[in-house]
Amino acid sequence: MNRFDYARAGSLAEALRDGAGDDARYLAGGTNLIDLMKENVERPLRIVDINRLDLHGATELDDGGLRLGALMTNAETAYHPQVEQRFPLLASAILAGASPQLRNAATNGGNLNQRTRCYYFYDTATPCNKRDPGTGCGAIGGVNRIHAILGASPSCIATHPSDMCIALAALGAQVQVTGPEGDRTIAFADYHRLPGDEPWRDNTLRAGELVTGIDLPPDDFTSHYTYLKLRDRLSYAFALVSVAVAMKLEDGRIADARIALGGVAHKPWRRVEAEDTIRNQAPSTQAFETAASALLAGAIGQGENDFKVALARKAVVRALGQAAAGTPQSQIDKRVA
Amino acid sequence: MPTLTASRPLPAEASRPIDTIPITLTVNGSVRRLQVEPWTTLLDLLRDKLDLTGTKKGCDHGQCGACTVLIDGRRINSCLTLAVVRDGCAITTIEGMATGADLHPLQAAFIEHDAFQCGYCTPGQICSAQGLINEGRATSRDDVRELMSGNLCRCGAYTNITDAVMDVLQAEPAR
Numbered sequence: 001m002n003r004f005d006y007a008r009a010g011s012l013a014e015a016l017r018d019g020a021g022d023d024a025r026y027l028a029g030g031t032n033l034i035d036l037m038k039e040n041v042e043r044p045l046r047i048v049d050i051n052r053l054d055l056h057g058a059t060e061l062d063d064g065g066l067r068l069g070a071l072m073t074n075a076e077t078a079y080h081p082q083v084e085q086r087f088p089l090l091a092s093a094i095l096a097g098a099s100p101q102l103r104n105a106a107t108n109g110g111n112l113n114q115r116t117r118c119y120y121f122y123d124t125a126t127p128c129n130k131r132d133p134g135t136g137c138g139a140i141g142g143v144n145r146i147h148a149i150l151g152a153s154p155s156c157i158a159t160h161p162s163d164m165c166i167a168l169a170a171l172g173a174q175v176q177v178t179g180p181e182g183d184r185t186i187a188f189a190d191y192h193r194l195p196g197d198e199p200w201r202d203n204t205l206r207a208g209e210l211v212t213g214i215d216l217p218p219d220d221f222t223s224h225y226t227y228l229k230l231r232d233r234l235s236y237a238f239a240l241v242s243v244a245v246a247m248k249l250e251d252g253r254i255a256d257a258r259i260a261l262g263g264v265a266h267k268p269w270r271r272v273e274a275e276d277t278i279r280n281q282a283p284s285t286q287a288f289e290t291a292a293s294a295l296l297a298g299a300i301g302q303g304e305n306d307f308k309v310a311l312a313r314k315a316v317v318r319a320l321g322q323a324a325a326g327t328p329q330s331q332i333d334k335r336v337a
Numbered sequence: 338m339p340t341l342t343a344s345r346p347l348p349a350e351a352s353r354p355i356d357t358i359p360i361t362l363t364v365n366g367s368v369r370r371l372q373v374e375p376w377t378t379l380l381d382l383l384r385d386k387l388d389l390t391g392t393k394k395g396c397d398h399g400q401c402g403a404c405t406v407l408i409d410g411r412r413i414n415s416c417l418t419l420a421v422v423r424d425g426c427a428i429t430t431i432e433g434m435a436t437g438a439d440l441h442p443l444q445a446a447f448i449e450h451d452a453f454q455c456g457y458c459t460p461g462q463i464c465s466a467q468g469l470i471n472e473g474r475a476t477s478r479d480d481v482r483e484l485m486s487g488n489l490c491r492c493g494a495y496t497n498i499t500d501a502v503m504d505v506l507q508a509e510p511a512r
């Protein structure tokens with residue numbers, strides 16, 4: 001790890017002052033930033049410790065929604081009574097990720113801003129446009145089992161590794177941000193971005209901006225939801241493919257359905273056109289296959305990850321079935337029903 | 338001089354002086370006032386400065402759980418947290434589990450069930466199991482297996498580790 005200056009922010013104003021400039025990084029739980037600093041991928045000259053800021057709680061919103069503080073840990077969030085009762089999809093996705101120890105340290109703001117797990121991004125001996133713009137992409141034509149099948153570009157085929165964010169995408173969360181130019185709200189779909197020709201930009205946060213909270217809209221998806229995560233071992237592993245489904249059924253027909261995919265793109269993957277194909281339909285395997293095809297249209301493997309295209313299709317159909325039946329995937333018993 | 342709010346200009350990295358920062362930790366019940374370099378992880382502080390080498394370094398990247406300690410009763414990976422960030426916290430390591438000559442119930446259960454071979458993962462397993470008990474979320478064997486998945490055991494003692502943790506869980510219901 002390189003040497004750095006340490007600043008402990010006592011207020012948002014102090015955090016924004018000390019967080020200005022390309023060489024500063026906000027430090028929350030540290031489970032991603034410290035890891036990347038040990039690999040010399042991140043070499044900040046100033047660490048701004050934001051853990052003393054008053055962003056640790058959850059607050060009810062006037063519209064009936066719930067605001068999750070950026071510094072609530074992933075464990076506090078998943079086990080919060082309001083989240084367990086009203087947003088079980090989010091609780092399930094968080095508990096599918098990392099390990100209990102990591103979830104006790106990892107924060108909601110850090111989870112959104114965690115970087116890709118692309119092997120080349122981590123290995124400073126290899127080219128990587130995300131880490132060192134202009135050097136090329138080691139993963140294209142290389143080892144790419146965990147890489148993207150959708151929305152990739154000739155400069156980067158990395159995926160966003162979060163489980164939590166896949167549920168937040170399905171739930172239509174909003175990200176609350178503050179920065180040198182004031183506060184703003186970012187719709188979840190606009191928070192993360194596709195790599196395009198600027199793969200070093202993971203999201204649309206501007207320089208010096210800080211996430212303060214995540215707002216969950218009040219919609220009730222407690223009866224028909226699931227988070228299905230497929231990976232190389234049953235626990236403590238990142239998703240190869242994951243699916244979050246939030247659904248509403250009325251009189252045996254699908255009144256609303258949200259489908260978000262993880263492990264397949266540089267951002268949580270949603271397509272409203274795919275969701276529209278099953279609206280007002282009765283749940284059926286055929287309808288779910290149509291939705292899966294629309295969601296995965298244009299999917300293409302990079303060699304080692306070709307299997308993901310078929311895996312994602314089957315996972316979407318299975319997850320829609322679980323949600324419609326009201327039998328969400330258990331994160332303890334990993335058998336897929 | 339240590340600075341907690343850095344508003345001074347950033348010096349060139351290579352020529353940086355080593356500033357240390359004062360912190361106070363309660364480690365296994367005793368208050369320790371320390372001067373730490375900000376880049377020191379809690380794991381390195383425990384092992385290299387406080388001579389508490391029970392906590393192990395397996396991967397140093399959050400991938401194995403050997404470094405698990407309790408911070409204010411909650412289990413975390415000490416390799417991925419900076420000591421300076423934990424200023425004011427109470428840390429419990431494996432050295433703080435027993436009461437005098439009396440083994441902690443988890444230590445006794447690990448011996449009883451032969452829940453280790455080489456023992457390298459064991460301090461982390463035991464601290465993690467105490468964290469699991471504190472969390473009060475596990476009742477079944479499947480729960481224990483899933484909620485202990487953050488602790489790898491290269492020797493593959495998982496079945497016996499689960500037995501040992503189940504014994505203590507059942508003797509001491511969730512708080």
Ligand SMILES: Cc1cc2nc3c(=O)[nH]c(=O)nc-3n(C[C@H](O)[C@H](O)[C@H](O)COP(=O)(O)OP(=O)(O)OC[C@H]3O[C@@H](n4cnc5c(N)ncnc54)[C@H](O)[C@@H]3O)c2cc1C
Nearest residue numbers: 028029030031032033097098107109110111113163211399
């Ligand atoms: C072994 C291992 C396995 C894992 N497995 C999974 C998994 O299966 N699923 C999964 O989803 N995740 C997994 N993770 C990742 C984990 O969820 C993230 O590391 C964690 O959520 C990051 O949160 P943090 O608070 O520790 O962030 P930090 O490490 O503190 O910060 C990460 C980044 O976010 C920035 N940041 C932090 N807070 C803010 C804020 N409020 N505003 C703006 N920027 C901010 C930091 O500057 C930094 O760039 C795993 C991690 C490890 C080490």
Ligand code: SF4
Nearest residue numbers: 118120128137156157
């Ligand atoms: S996929 Fe993206 S992160 Fe990975 S090597 Fe290529 S440019 Fe870097």
Ligand code: FES
Nearest residue numbers: 395396397402416
């Ligand atoms: S040494 Fe910390 S998790 Fe492996």
Ligand code: FES
Nearest residue numbers: 454456490491492
């Ligand atoms: S006993 Fe050897 S690693 Fe667990």
